[in-house]
Amino acid sequence: MASVIGDGAVEAVRLADRATGESELVACDSLIAALGFTAQLGPLEHWGLDIVERRIVVDSRMATSVPGIFSAGDITEHPAKVRLMLVGFGEAATAVANAAVPLDPSADLFPGHSTDGPPPGAN
Ligand SMILES: Cc1cc2nc3c(=O)[nH]c(=O)nc-3n(C[C@H](O)[C@H](O)[C@H](O)COP(=O)(O)OP(=O)(O)OC[C@H]3O[C@@H](n4cnc5c(N)ncnc54)[C@H](O)[C@@H]3O)c2cc1C
Known part of the structure; x- marks a missing residue:
């Protein structure tokens, strides 16, 4: 338009x-606006990422083709991709966990359950 x-x-x-x-x-x-259906990658297009049909290709760690860059949500592309909100949340957790370990090699890929810790307010 x-x-x-x-x-x-x-x-x-x-x-x-x-x-x-x-x-x-x-x-x-x-006029009814239907925004966001088409991804506009902007500067990301020039970061050297592997991009297919305006989507960022990731592996099962949500790692892109550029070391140290992770991606999650609808913008990503992988063979098992399902574009739903809950999937995006899960991918974000996967991406963060896998990004954390290279940053802190002493970190565990599995961050643990919130229920493993002390109850809120306990010291
Ligand atoms: C009509 C419709 C109905 C749906 N119904 C459901 C449903 O019932 N249940 C369900 O689970 N899922 C549903 N979905 C899918 C769900 O909306 C998506 O899976 C989810 O919103 C993806 O979240 P996201 O954060 O990855 O991407 P988005 O929600 O698309 O968020 C991406 C954000 O990035 C912004 N952005 C884009 N380009 C740039 C840029 N270059 N720079 C900065 N910001 C940028 C966008 O404006 C947007 O705010 C539906 C989708 C559509 C289109």
Whole structure:
């Protein structure tokens, strides 16, 4: 979409084809934004990451092709990828655990369960 036309209320939108430069005015009385469906990698495209169809390729550790860079969530691509919120949370935990060990070789890949520690407030 190139522009929204209206005076106090939406009356039309101008749709533009970036490839051809052509545009079309479409009359409408409301506009519903559906943001975020297309990944815009921005500067990440120039970091040397292995990217397929605007998604960052990771291995089972959520490690990218660039050592020390990890990725999680919808932006990632791997053979078992399922784009759901809960999967993204799990991938984030995997990525953080696997990023922590190179930073601190004494750290354990498995960070432990929160229930392993003392109860809240206990010292
Ligand atoms: C219509 C629809 C319905 C869905 N329903 C469900 C559902 O019922 N249950 C479910 O589990 N999942 C659902 N999903 C999938 C779920 O929304 C995604 O799996 C989840 O949001 C992925 O989270 P994310 O943090 O990886 O990515 P996102 O939620 O997409 O977050 C990425 C963020 O990064 C920002 N961003 C993008 N590019 C840049 C940049 N260059 N610089 C800085 N920031 C940037 C974006 O604006 C966005 O805020 C649905 C998805 C869609 C599209």
